[in-house]
Amino acid sequence: MSALPGAPLRPSLRLLGDDLVGRILDEAHELLRDPGVRVQDPEAVALLAGAGAEVAGEVVRIPARLVAAALATAPGSFDLHDRSGAPAVRYGAGVVQFDPGSSGVNVLDPATGDHRPSTADDLVRLVRVAEMLPAYDAQSTAIVCGDVPAGVGDLYRLFLVLLGSAKPIVTGAFSPRGTTAMVDLLALDAGGREALAARPRAVFDVCPSPPLTWTEFGARNLLDLARARVPAEMVSMPLAGGAAPVTLVGSVVQHAAECLAGVVIHQLAGPGAPIVWGGAPSIVDMRTGVTPMGAIETAMLDVAYAQVGRALGLPTHGYLGATDGKVLDAQAGLESGIGALVGALAGIDLISGAGMLDSLRCQSAEKLVLDAEGIAMARRLLGGVATPTATLATAMIRAAGPEARFLEQPETRRLFRGEQLLPSPVIDRASLRAWEDEGRPDTRARARERVEELLAAYRRPALDPGVEAAMTDLVRAVGVPHGLAADLPGVAAARA
Amino acid sequence: MNDTAFEAMRRAVVDGDADAAAAAASAAIAAGIPPLVAIDEGFMPGMKEVGAGFAAGDLFLPDMMLAARAMQRALNVLEPELQKAAVERAVAGRVVIGTVAGDIHEIGKNLVGMLLSTSGFEVHDLGVNVSPERFVAAVQEHRADIVGLSALLTTTMTGQRTIIAALQAAGLRPPVKVMVGGAPVTGAWASEIGADGYSEDAMGAVELAKRLVGAGEAAR
Ligand code: B12
Numbered sequence: 258m259s260a261l262p263g264a265p266l267r268p269s270l271r272l273l274g275d276d277l278v279g280r281i282l283d284e285a286h287e288l289l290r291d292p293g294v295r296v297q298d299p300e301a302v303a304l305l306a307g308a309g310a311e312v313a314g315e316v317v318r319i320p321a322r323l324v325a326a327a328l329a330t331a332p333g334s335f336d337l338h339d340r341s342g343a344p345a346v347r348y349g350a351g352v353v354q355f356d357p358g359s360s361g362v363n364v365l366d367p368a369t370g371d372h373r374p375s376t377a378d379d380l381v382r383l384v385r386v387a388e389m390l391p392a393y394d395a396q397s398t399a400i401v402c403g404d405v406p407a408g409v410g411d412l413y414r415l416f417l418v419l420l421g422s423a424k425p426i427v428t429g430a431f432s433p434r435g436t437t438a439m440v441d442l443l444a445l446d447a448g449g450r451e452a453l454a455a456r457p458r459a460v461f462d463v464c465p466s467p468p469l470t471w472t473e474f475g476a477r478n479l480l481d482l483a484r485a486r487v488p489a490e491m492v493s494m495p496l497a498g499g500a501a502p503v504t505l506v507g508s509v510v511q512h513a514a515e516c517l518a519g520v521v522i523h524q525l526a527g528p529g530a531p532i533v534w535g536g537a538p539s540i541v542d543m544r545t546g547v548t549p550m551g552a553i554e555t556a557m558l559d560v561a562y563a564q565v566g567r568a569l570g571l572p573t574h575g576y577l578g579a580t581d582g583k584v585l586d587a588q589a590g591l592e593s594g595i596g597a598l599v600g601a602l603a604g605i606d607l608i609s610g611a612g613m614l615d616s617l618r619c620q621s622a623e624k625l626v627l628d629a630e631g632i633a634m635a636r637r638l639l640g641g642v643a644t645p646t647a648t649l650a651t652a653m654i655r656a657a658g659p660e661a662r663f664l665e666q667p668e669t670r671r672l673f674r675g676e677q678l679l680p681s682p683v684i685d686r687a688s689l690r691a692w693e694d695e696g697r698p699d700t701r702a703r704a705r706e707r708v709e710e711l712l713a714a715y716r717r718p719a720l721d722p723g724v725e726a727a728m729t730d731l732v733r734a735v736g737v738p739h740g741l742a743a744d745l746p747g748v749a750a751a752r753a
Numbered sequence: 754m755n756d757t758a759f760e761a762m763r764r765a766v767v768d769g770d771a772d773a774a775a776a777a778a779s780a781a782i783a784a785g786i787p788p789l790v791a792i793d794e795g796f797m798p799g800m801k802e803v804g805a806g807f808a809a810g811d812l813f814l815p816d817m818m819l820a821a822r823a824m825q826r827a828l829n830v831l832e833p834e835l836q837k838a839a840v841e842r843a844v845a846g847r848v849v850i851g852t853v854a855g856d857i858h859e860i861g862k863n864l865v866g867m868l869l870s871t872s873g874f875e876v877h878d879l880g881v882n883v884s885p886e887r888f889v890a891a892v893q894e895h896r897a898d899i900v901g902l903s904a905l906l907t908t909t910m911t912g913q914r915t916i917i918a919a920l921q922a923a924g925l926r927p928p929v930k931v932m933v934g935g936a937p938v939t940g941a942w943a944s945e946i947g948a949d950g951y952s953e954d955a956m957g958a959v960e961l962a963k964r965l966v967g968a969g970e971a972a973r
Contacts, residue, residue: 362936362937374937407908407909407910410908472857496860500860541860543813543814544810544813545954546860618936
């Protein structure tokens with residue numbers, strides 16, 4: 258309620274001038290013509306050929322006309338829904354949202370501090386913590402369960418998330434046909450395939466392979482998702498200097514070409530089906546070959562490609578807020594906080610990556626609670642400077658007088674919650690004495706305590722017992738032939 | 754006289770100049786320098802220098818890559834001469850390396866292969882998405898001492914087990930040693946599938962490979 262003119266400015270970060278966005282897209286189109294894109298799924302190739310692309314073996318040259326047609330049918334916005342069917346993640350609406358990083362192979366063991374292979378029980382724990390934290394607008398299938406046979410791993414972890422959460426879900430398949438059973442499972446949760454298409458709860462990450470390749474796996478997933486009208490999120494990963502040009506701008510061009518080709522394949526199979534301009538690019542560290550997710554250039558790549566996606570009118574996704582550090586230390590806080598902040602300022606619709614250590618290899622519930630604080634700070638910044646009073650300061654300063662009686666002003670009590678973010682106890686603002694009395698807890702200790710509190714407060718969201726039984730039957734039927742244990746790992750923990 | 758020739762070879766590798774390396778190799782042949790001598794006293798010192806610079810953090814992956822390419826170009830020129838003279842280059846060991854079927858992650862595998870070759874191993878890189886049959890055939894063709902199997906996915910790491918079984922079925926194991934690596938791979942997994950070793954990074958892979966050929970030699 259600003260009484261006088263002067264609306265707050267929404268802070269934003271851009272790295273490309275409009276003319277540079279144009280040049281990036283021109284070169285991306287140029288790449289689609291020459292050398293073209295490798296597409297390794299026969300049906301996708303046939304669709305492209307049928308639409309007028311020039312095909313030689315697996316090499317497809319895509320004319321600009323096809324790209325324009327695909328961009329015309331791809332929706333600029335859509336929502337993911339929670340279990341009740343309410344919109345909960347809004348793509349393309351100008352809202353910045355966050356979810357945990359996906360598919361870790363390890364977890365940071367809270368008791369030992371070791372990185373150890375992740376299990377179904379670990380996923381249950383992660384889901385509960387993410388469910389309790391409002392910082393996370395969506396869940397993700399955050400780890401791979403080492404105690405579940407690989408052939409059913411993608412379906413199974415989605416099942417565990419559905420058991421423990423009512424939030425939208427960012428997921429992904431592990432094989433060309435992997436989305437099929439996963440979509441069936443989501444349809445059970447949503448009350449049918451039509452209901453799922455009308456109010457999708459999940460988005461599937463689908464990756465092109467750098468440079469300029471849609472493998473059978475990626476292309477097949479795009480086709481199947483488009484036909485089921487379940488949202489797809491392209492996660493293009495130009496690795497600057499390793500699997501893409503070393504220049505940031507060159508990698509953004511490659512990203513654009515891969516994603517434009519993806520939109521074309523996807524829209525040919527399902528015109529109007531929702532698709533996201535996303536990615537997880539990074540630079541390649543020239544000393545180790547590691548792909549550092551916490552590098553500032555990695556964040557810059559996300560900012561730049563998201564700008565290109567927005568210029569095309571598409572919803573955007575980024576992979577930020579992860580660290581290359583191994584524990585909850587200063588490096589983890591620094592890299593994760595900067596990443597979340599930069600991504601938020603770039604206005605990316607959905608930012609994945611929270612909880613991740615060791616360059617996306619390791620997930621941690623304790624890091625999720627720490628990252629939730631960084632995310633809250635980023636959101637606070639996006640909220641900007643408000644003007645809720647008739648005079649900006651004059652009335653309050655006069656009322657407080659020279660004795661600085663601000664704390665006893667009714668305005669102070671009325672307004673401080675809107676002005677100030679109240680961090681959880683993970684953020685230490687105590688006095689030195691209080692901190693020493695507490696036994697000098699460091700970030701990791703405070704985070705562990707908070708995780709335990711959240712786990713204790715967690716209540717499993719309601720799930721219709723009939724639906725749960727049907728989902729369990731489906732997972733058993735698909736999983737047992739793959740060697741899934743009959744006692745269903747993690748399920749006891751999820752139901753406890 | 755030979756000293757300037759050796760210096761040109763060393764420089765070509767250190768500069769990562771493949772054309773200069775090929776030219777230096779041809780010049781060596783023309784000057785009657787035995788190919789093994791050219792390799793040992795001209796090109797290898799350049800490679801070692803780059804390897805040491807990399808280990809010390811003064812040089813970077815592109816330096817290594819370009820040096821390895823220059824070295825390879827020189828070897829391509831010298832190889833026919835070696836064959837004519839019926840001599841074999843002394844290598845630390847022969848390695849066949851690749852990323853297993855269904856998996857296309859290649860950066861880590863490339864890095865391991867490159868560090869092995871700069872450490873004196875003869876490396877045959879089969880690329881990504883490599884079937885067990887191709888691993889077996891390559892081991893036979895190159896008389897490999899070691900097979901390196903890279904897998905970055907939980908869904909594909911089981912392929913490492915399959916390949917070990919295929920090597921066994923082909924009667925190649927022992928003597929061929931198997932080392933495994935990649936994001937989800939652990940020491941426990943390596944022992945479970947009966948691999949001879951595991952390393953978490955490329956430097957460790959070189960140590961491991963040296964140990965494995967050492968062990969192979971002792972057994973012979
Ligand atoms: C880059 C990358 C990709 C790129 C690969 C590009 C390329 N040309 O290589 C692309 C985009 C293609 C990709 C695709 C996918 N990826 Co990927 N990817 C990564 C990422 C971020 C980095 C890998 C990398 O290059 N690291 C840098 C190198 C230097 O490290 P390295 O590979 O680990 O190698 C070192 C050691 O492991 C060891 N080593 C490696 N090989 C060997 C071999 C031997 C013999 C020895 C001794 C040692 C050794 O030494 C190396 C050097 O130090 C990892 C996360 C991570 N940090 O590992 C995910 C990751 C491996 N990918 C993952 C996933 C899920 C996928 C996809 C399934 C995604 C999807 N839904 O489409 C697809 C699968 C594609 C396929 N069929 O292979 C998951 C794996 C989860 C799991 N448990 O299975 C990870 C862990 C990320 C995540 N959390 O989601 N990916």
